[in-house]
Amino acid sequence: MPLLFAGCDVGSLTAEAVLLDDGGIVGAAIMNVRATPTESASAVMEQALCAANRTAAHITSCYSTGYGRFSIPFAAKNVSEISCHGLGAHWVNPHVRGVIDIGGQDCKVIRVDPRGRITDFVMNDKCAAGTGRSLEILSAAIGVSLSDLGPLSLRSSKPVRITNKCSLFMELEVLGALVAKKRIRDIAAGINDAVAGRVASLARSVALPKECAITGGVSKNAGVVRRLEERLDLRFVPLSVDPQLIGALGAALFARREYPGGET
Amino acid sequence: MGNETRMISAGYDVGTRFVKVCVARGGEMAGGASEPVAGDLRGVCRKAFRRACGRAGVSPRHVRRVAATGFGAVHVNGAGACLPVSLCAARGAHALAPAVRTVVDAGGLFLTVTSLDETGQAVDSITNDPCAAASGKFLEMVAGALEVPFEEVSARVQDSASPYRISSTCAVFAESEVISRVNTGADPADILAGVVGSIAGRAATLLEKVQAGEPMVLVGGLARIDAFVRIFEGLTGRQAPPLSPYPGLVPAYGAALAAAGLTGRRWFFLRPHR
Numbered sequence: 001m002p003l004l005f006a007g008c009d010v011g012s013l014t015a016e017a018v019l020l021d022d023g024g025i026v027g028a029a030i031m032n033v034r035a036t037p038t039e040s041a042s043a044v045m046e047q048a049l050c051a052a053n054r055t056a057a058h059i060t061s062c063y064s065t066g067y068g069r070f071s072i073p074f075a076a077k078n079v080s081e082i083s084c085h086g087l088g089a090h091w092v093n094p095h096v097r098g099v100i101d102i103g104g105q106d107c108k109v110i111r112v113d114p115r116g117r118i119t120d121f122v123m124n125d126k127c128a129a130g131t132g133r134s135l136e137i138l139s140a141a142i143g144v145s146l147s148d149l150g151p152l153s154l155r156s157s158k159p160v161r162i163t164n165k166c167s168l169f170m171e172l173e174v175l176g177a178l179v180a181k182k183r184i185r186d187i188a189a190g191i192n193d194a195v196a197g198r199v200a201s202l203a204r205s206v207a208l209p210k211e212c213a214i215t216g217g218v219s220k221n222a223g224v225v226r227r228l229e230e231r232l233d234l235r236f237v238p239l240s241v242d243p244q245l246i247g248a249l250g251a252a253l254f255a256r257r258e259y260p261g262g263e264t
Numbered sequence: 265m266g267n268e269t270r271m272i273s274a275g276y277d278v279g280t281r282f283v284k285v286c287v288a289r290g291g292e293m294a295g296g297a298s299e300p301v302a303g304d305l306r307g308v309c310r311k312a313f314r315r316a317c318g319r320a321g322v323s324p325r326h327v328r329r330v331a332a333t334g335f336g337a338v339h340v341n342g343a344g345a346c347l348p349v350s351l352c353a354a355r356g357a358h359a360l361a362p363a364v365r366t367v368v369d370a371g372g373l374f375l376t377v378t379s380l381d382e383t384g385q386a387v388d389s390i391t392n393d394p395c396a397a398a399s400g401k402f403l404e405m406v407a408g409a410l411e412v413p414f415e416e417v418s419a420r421v422q423d424s425a426s427p428y429r430i431s432s433t434c435a436v437f438a439e440s441e442v443i444s445r446v447n448t449g450a451d452p453a454d455i456l457a458g459v460v461g462s463i464a465g466r467a468a469t470l471l472e473k474v475q476a477g478e479p480m481v482l483v484g485g486l487a488r489i490d491a492f493v494r495i496f497e498g499l500t501g502r503q504a505p506p507l508s509p510y511p512g513l514v515p516a517y518g519a520a521l522a523a524a525g526l527t528g529r530r531w532f533f534l535r536p537h538r
Contacts, residue, residue, distance in 0.1 A: 012440070105437060128436035137436065167436055168373065168396040172280055172335065179305045179339045 003060045003262060006048070007251030008041050008075060009084070010068030013104035013132065014217060015040040016248040017048035019059075020256060027052025028245050037068025045074070061262070063255040065247050067105070076255070082110055082121050084250025089213040090116030091253055092239045092246070097209040100228070100236075101246075102199060102218035104132040109203045122205050127166070130198030132218050134167040138191040141174045142184055146221070153189040153223030160190035170194055192223035199224075200231040210234045215246040272322050273329040275352065275519025276309060276343065278336035281372030281401060282485065285312040286516035287320035287327065288524060291359065295320025296513040305339050331523035333515055335374065344526040349515050350378040350389035353483055356518030357507055358384025365477035368496075368504060369515060370467055370486035372400045377470045379477060388474045396435035398462040400486050406430075406459050409439045410452040417456055421491035424457035460489070464496040471500060480504050487511035 002021055009016045010033065019027040029047035033040040041064065049055060056074070064075035065084040072078070081101070089099045090112050099110040106125035113119050128134045132146075139149045153159075160177045164170050170191070177187045195218070214236045218224055220243065229235055241249060256262040270290040277284040279301070286296040297315035299308045317324045332340035333352040340346075349369060357367045358380060369376045373396055378389040396402055407417050428450055432438040442455055463486065480502055486492045487506035497504050507514055 105440075126432070126434060126437075128434050133436055164394050166395045168399075168401060169394045172373070175301070175303065175305065176336065176339065178303060179336075 001058065003256070003259070004054065004058045005252045005256040005259065005262065006045065006059045006062035007084070007248040007253070007255060008045055008062060008064045008072055009066040009081070009247035009251060010037045010040050010064065010072065011066045011104055014244065015044040015066075015068075016245050017044040018245055018248040018252045019048050019052045019054065020249070020252040025241065025249070027054065028242070028248070030242070030244050033068075037071035038073060040068065041072040041074070061255040061259045063251040065251040077258070079251055079254045081247055082108055082123070083118055084247045084254065085215055086110045086112040086118045086250070087116045087253050088246040088250030089215055089239065091249065092241045093213060093237050095211045096213045096237055098212035100199060100203060100208075100212060100214045101216040102130070102132065102214070102224070103216045107131050107199055107202055109206045109208060111206055111209065120206050122202055124202050129165055129167050129170070130195055130202060132216075134170070134195055134198075135191065135218065135221065135224075137167050137171055138174055138194075139188075141171050142178065142187050142191070144184065144188060149188050149192065150221035150223040152185050153192045154226070156183070156185040156189035158186050159193050160187050162190045162194040165198065189223060192221060193227045196224050196227035196231055199228055203232060208232065211237055213237045213239050213243075215239070215243040217244055219243040271328055271524050272326050273331075273520045273523040274313065274316065274327045275516045275521070275523055276313070276330070276332040276334070276337065276340045277349070277352065277513075277516035277519060278305070278309065278332060278334040278340060279371050279485075280335050280374065281404070282512070283308050283312045283336075284513055284516040285309075285316040286513045286520045287316045287322060288517060288520035289320065289322070291521060291524065293510070293513070293517050294322065296510060296516060298512060301336075305336060306341060309340055329523040329526050331519040331526060333519045344523060347519060347522055349374070349376055350386045352515040352518030352522060354378050354380045354384060354386035354518065355521050356514040356516070357481055357483065359517065359521055360507060360514070361481065364479055364481050364507070366471075366480035367507075367514075368467055368471065368480065368482050369484040370400065370463070370482060370492070371484040372404075375399075375463075375467050375470055377467070377474050377476060379474050390470050390473050392466060392470060397433040398466040399435065400463065402435035402438065403456075403459050403463060405435055405439050406442050406455065409442045410446060410455065412452060412456065417460070418489045418491040420453045421457045421460050424451070424453040426454055427457035427461050428454040429458045429462070430455065457491070460492050461495055464492055464499055467496055468499040478502070481507040483507050483511045483514035485512050
């Protein structure tokens with residue numbers, strides 16, 4: 001039976017699974033989390049297997065990562081998200097030397113060497129500012145869905161300036177902007193810029209190389225991405241794989257690397 | 265000087281969670297109201313104003329002077345002045361209890377400690393950093409996550425034998441931590457006690473940074489939570505009674521008094537009754 005490696009990433013808001021064989025990625029899935037990490041993992045893995053037209057019996061080895069990684073019974077081992085994002089992004093684009101991962105409840109900045117191994121990192125999981133959660137609160141304050149926030153903000157030419165660093169104080173500033181009848185697109189731009197500002201602030205504590213990729217759910221917000229590029233004076237290296245899958249991909253790569261005869 | 269001594273003024277305290285309005289007549293608190301902050305802030309202000317006038321038994325048209333304080337003071341239409349909360353808290357507290365020398369205003373996102381001299385002037389004040397950890401809003405979010413109505417928080421805290429300290433310092437993340445702790449058997453009363461304790465601790469730390477003379481009073485929304493008052497008194501070793509009769513209205517009352525003074529020379533020599 002051909003070797004098939006799986007990676008499962010269970011986060012606070014979403015869960016992902018990736019299936020990898022000699023030829024590359026054969027199946028993947030992204031979904032919102034269920035009530036428990038175990039349920040989330042089973043469900044997302046099933047979806048990925050379905051997409052790959054395989055069954056669980058085909059899986060040679062599965063590794064897990066993410067917030068819920070300790071609760072995944074079918075995973076042989078769990079690996080830190082930092083390592084998985086670094087290796088995963090590097091595998092997709094070997095030029096990558098840095099990764100910024102903006103997830104639902106944390107933000108990580110990672111440096112990798114030419115082989116995709118971590119050389120430095122910093123993580124914020126203490127303060128909601130600069131995470132997806134902050135965007136959730138602030139977009140709700142202006143009644144805009146998370147998926148609309150990016151495109152809307154790109155239409156703004158006069159972003160509202162948000163000066164506070166705490167998401168709940170930013171929320172107050174947003175309410176004030178609404179009272180002052182600022183345009184929603186300008187507030188949206190201000191929100192994305194505020195989040196980008198917190199991430200950039202974190203990124204400066206790691207000497208971030210220019211060949212940097214961005215991963216995680218928030219990387220799909222074009223407004224945040226663009227403002228971050230402007231603040232860090234770089235252009236993110238494109239990834240041909242969905243940025244939300246990078247963590248799970250990294251876990252699958254570790255599963256393959258550590259399996260006897262697995263590494264190609 | 266009939267009408268002049270009974271001058272009707274209003275003060276708005278536009279806080280981070282509630283808009284409070286106090287109507288004063290001739291220097292006395294005549295009526296007040298509080299409305300939760302919502303998207304249409306100006307509408308909320310108007311509603312609070314109308315209700316306060318209703319309670320004061322005056323028509324809105326008879327309010328001659330208006331001043332505003334609080335985080336959102338600038339959004340009040342028609343305010344003759346926007347004043348710092350410390351000044352208004354001092355002014356209101358001094359009018360109600362001239363002996364007071366320290367006022368602790370504990371609200372939604374801000375804790376302010378103000379020290380007064382014997383004339384009621386604010387001489388020093390300090391406010392917390394703009395971080396929502398250990399704030400009234402934090403308490404509200406945790407109570408919401410625990411499905412405990414805010415009015416019951418104090419009673420539940422009294423029940424706690426061992427306060428539980430949430431490890432998330434962030435108010436936003438604490439919500440999910442609280443839910444998972446309760447799911448694994450933590451007592452909501454202990455969690456609430458831990459949160460109230462952390463807010464009281466933050467207020468106590470601020471208190472140390474000003475020359476805070478005796479006596480001290482508490483004002484603002486958290487002053488109405490007995491458990492908060494008790495824990496704060498325990499931590500500071502000092503009495504800190506809520507300033508009656510309406511501790512949440514004290515800064516708005518102070519703004520109303522200040523508004524009454526915002527006039528031309530006609531009112532220059534006027535003094536309040538006390």
